[in-house]
Amino acid sequence: MSTTVIKKICSVCGSADVIRDAIVAWSEPAQAWELVSVLDNGDCNACGNSGNSAIEDVEVDAITIHDSDCATHNEPAQPNGQCDCGFETRLIAKRSLLGR
Numbered sequence: 001m002s003t004t005v006i007k008k009i010c011s012v013c014g015s016a017d018v019i020r021d022a023i024v025a026w027s028e029p030a031q032a033w034e035l036v037s038v039l040d041n042g043d044c045n046a047c048g049n050s051g052n053s054a055i056e057d058v059e060v061d062a063i064t065i066h067d068s069d070c071a072t073h074n075e076p077a078q079p080n081g082q083c084d085c086g087f088e089t090r091l092i093a094k095r096s097l098l099g100r
């Protein structure tokens, strides 16, 4: 099973440890800060890259991988069952949307 997701990475070092500036407002009913707007400025926690083009989008395939002894691999001895391994989802870089 594979689905395509967008990953945000640093445009310099490729790390996914990136953050964006944002504006939040206090919501009294929710008793929490709620997002108002995401700003253009981004920062990379890994290399310190900062600015409006510090973060770029990459389209990746999210592929679910189960352990070889997971119940999803019971066939042909038994019918495949529910996952009992706590599967791992790996993100595999497909292509850069911004085409650096």
Ligand SMILES: [Zn+2]
Binding pocket: 010, 011, 012, 013, 014, 015, 044, 045, 046, 047, 048, 049
């Ligand atoms: Zn970086």
Ligand SMILES: [Zn+2]
Binding pocket: 065, 066, 067, 070, 071, 072, 082, 083, 084, 085, 086, 087
């Ligand atoms: Zn599993």
